[in-house]
Amino acid sequence: MNILVAGGAGYIGSVFVEEACNAGHNVTVFDSLVEGHRAAVNERARFVQGDLADRAATSQALKEAQAEAVFYFAGFIMVGESMTEPGKYFRNNVSNGIELLEACIETGVKKIVFSSTAAVFGMPDRVPIEEDFPKQPVNAYGESKLMFETLLEWYRKIHGLNYVVFRYFNAAGASASRGEAHRIETHLIPNILKVALGQKENCAIFGTDYDTPDGTCIRDYIHVLDLASSHLLALKEGVSGSFNLGNGEGYSVREVIDTCRKVTGRDIPVLEEPRRAGDPPRLIASSRKAITELGWKPAHPTLEEIVTTAWHWHQSHPDGY
Numbered sequence: 001m002n003i004l005v006a007g008g009a010g011y012i013g014s015v016f017v018e019e020a021c022n023a024g025h026n027v028t029v030f031d032s033l034v035e036g037h038r039a040a041v042n043e044r045a046r047f048v049q050g051d052l053a054d055r056a057a058t059s060q061a062l063k064e065a066q067a068e069a070v071f072y073f074a075g076f077i078m079v080g081e082s083m084t085e086p087g088k089y090f091r092n093n094v095s096n097g098i099e100l101l102e103a104c105i106e107t108g109v110k111k112i113v114f115s116s117t118a119a120v121f122g123m124p125d126r127v128p129i130e131e132d133f134p135k136q137p138v139n140a141y142g143e144s145k146l147m148f149e150t151l152l153e154w155y156r157k158i159h160g161l162n163y164v165v166f167r168y169f170n171a172a173g174a175s176a177s178r179g180e181a182h183r184i185e186t187h188l189i190p191n192i193l194k195v196a197l198g199q200k201e202n203c204a205i206f207g208t209d210y211d212t213p214d215g216t217c218i219r220d221y222i223h224v225l226d227l228a229s230s231h232l233l234a235l236k237e238g239v240s241g242s243f244n245l246g247n248g249e250g251y252s253v254r255e256v257i258d259t260c261r262k263v264t265g266r267d268i269p270v271l272e273e274p275r276r277a278g279d280p281p282r283l284i285a286s287s288r289k290a291i292t293e294l295g296w297k298p299a300h301p302t303l304e305e306i307v308t309t310a311w312h313w314h315q316s317h318p319d320g321y
């Protein structure tokens with residue numbers, strides 16, 4: 001199919017682009033390179049540098065790509081920043097998304113696949129989290145993603161634009177050539193691996209007094225290649241709706257650090273710090289719906305495999321792209 005990938009130069013987008021090219025799709029990447037990296041874009045994909053805020057440029061790119069489906073990875077993702085600069089998140093993740101939706105309608109795109117987040121659920125009463133659990137974001141980032149989910153439903157009703165929403169739990173790991181290289185890194189696994197590489201002295205543990213067995217937060221880590229494979233399934237005729245994507249297994253911050261010590265064979269000193277604002281104690285996905293309805297099957301489900309692939313990538317790209 002002819003597909004346009006907004007945000008295809010970012011971490012998850014670039015891995016998806018690689019997999020979509022492998023699957024034989026005709027891929028155009030549209031990315032502002034504000035956060036993405038040109039070098040992350042697979043050489044088989046066409047690249048257009050542009051900003052979704054620029055409606056004319058977006059429409060033009062969709063027309064030139066003759067896009068039948070759009071993947072919307074582009075977005076700001078830092079929870080902490082969203083609580084100090086909410087406007088940046090609502091503008092980028094919602095307003096720019098509206099421009100993309102309008103451009104899709106104008107150019108006859110049939111389907112949009114949207115990168116959402118576990119953060120739409122806020123602090124769930126129980127785990128594993130199913131798709132219909134209450135949506136009560138506790139940060140502006142999660143709210144911005146939830147707002148766009150709501151918009152998608154209106155555009156489906158009014159314009160007949162099909163959509164698939166994927167709510168990622170904790171994306172991690174790398175493919176052989178593409179990995180996580182954020183300009184400002186806030187995520188746990190890359191920060192631990194920077195310590196293993198000798199680029200940082202220690203890894204902070206944000207909060208050791210949560211109501212969890214070892215007092216640290218529990219998350220469900222999912223391999224970036226498994227996220228990519230779900231997106232390919234979303235292209236199938238008749239697939240629509242919202243899906244949670246995780247492995248259904250939770251690991252505490254301390255368990256993740258221990259796995260990184262084992263995989264890297266390096267000493268990883270930690271620094272216990274206060275809680276980070278807006279962190280739910282425990283987020284674990286039920287991906288039953290994706291497994292049964294899409295036939296999705298994670299190929300790299302173990303934390304050890306996830307960390308091992310991330311470690312290989314960080315060793316071969318110590319300064320990112």
Ligand code: UDP
Binds near residue numbers: 186189191207218
């Ligand atoms: N975390 C940590 N130290 C870090 C980065 C993250 O203790 O340097 C914790 C964070 O508080 C959360 C978990 O690790 O409980 C996962 O955080 P991350 O930012 O990777 O993903 P999130 O779950 O916030 O999307």
